[in-house]
Amino acid sequence: MPQKRNKDNRRLPTGWRFRKGFFWYRVPDRERELFDGKAEFKLGRTEAEAYEEWARRKRIQERAYTLRQGFTRYRAEVMPKKAASTQKQRSYSLPRLMTAFGDLAPHELTPSMIYRYRDHVSKVKSQKWANVDMETLSHALSCMIEWGDLDRHTMRGLRFKFSAGTRKHRVTDQDLIAFAETLPRKWQLYISLKLLTRGRRKGEILRLTVNHLTKDGIQFRNNKPPYDEYLVEWTPELRTVVEEILAIPPRRIGSAHLFLTRNGRPYIDFEGDTSSFNTMWTRYMAKAVKMGHVSERFTENDLRKKAVDGESLQRAQELLRHTTAQTTKKHYTIQDRIKTK
Secondary structure, three states: OOOOOOHHHHOOOOOEEEEOOEEEEEOOHHHHHHHOOOOEEEEEOOHHHHHHHHHHHHOOOOOOOOHHHHHHHHHHHHHHHOOHHHHHHHHHHHHHHHHHHOOOOHHHOOHHHHHHHHHHHHHHOOHHHHHHHHHHHHHHHHHHHHHOOOOOOOOOOOOOOOOOOOOOOOOOHHHHHHHHHOOOHHHHHHHHHHHHOOOOOHHHHHOOEHHHEOOOEEEEEOOOOOOOEEEEEOOHHHHHHHHHHHHOOOOOOOOOEOOEOOOOOEOOOOOOOOHHHHHHHHHHHHHHHHOOOOOOOOOOOHHHHHHOOOOOHHHHHHHHOOOOHHHHHHHHOOOOOOOOO
16 A cells, blocks of 8 residues: 655645655656656755746646646646745645646536635635635636636636725824834834835845945836836935945845845845744734834835825826736725816
8 A cells, every 4th residue: 555645745746745855756657758767856946946847847738638737737837937925825725726626627617616615715714815716716727728728717707706805004104103113223224215215015125135236226126027127216315224224234245135134144035935024023013012102003015005105096006016006006095186287
């Protein structure tokens, strides 16, 4: 009787396992020529690398006769192109979707099945995870249509996601100043940098290196989409903040990040994980609330809204680098203004 797969390997494709910091593929005899004649092939250190290499080697092109095959191709070809946070979320969703729908042919999936699945996930996990699963399923089905595996989108025209509601909280000057007073100087400067650069995303700021500081300003790369590069020009206030950040040990040159841990490491890794920064923010916010310094908790992302307070919808969209005004209006509750004079 074959040995059962452990918990970590169970969500991976057949033949995969994670061992010694790498993802490996036990190659069937019929596929040896595709994997350099090896019985076990090292795919990569991260899941994204592993799926990309696996897809390249197998050249997945055949028609998906089951949703499991479609999901597997989606994991291999589409997900590596997504942002790290999106990859992480959908890597949890896909195993659940495969378990629920994997044995069905794409055309056999019905809206009623999806509604039952959504309600089940909302009970055993949360509405948030149910919504993530719905986003993942919808995009995977769209890709299957593009690949010729499905003729009609099962979810098109129907509402499957739970309404999460837009976060309405606005950070007051009083709360922001009170919270900043509880922070070390490095993180006070982080907040100043975020506001002076008009609401740059957390990942965009934590990825900044000395090389991004040019004579004309700070060169940023948009997280969404990553091909959008833009310059935030220097102002006297912005230059002063950056100079003070650089004065904080250790000394930085070249590709060194502006914000570093005590060990000289950045607060963001190559996959976009910012867990150490998130822990810091949560700890100091809890302290500020406990001491009665702030009236209501606020998130780091709430400062994006704070940075464009008082701007028109069109100007806020431009500053926040959103591709559509609808995104700005939906997530930041900024009202469009019509000039009457």
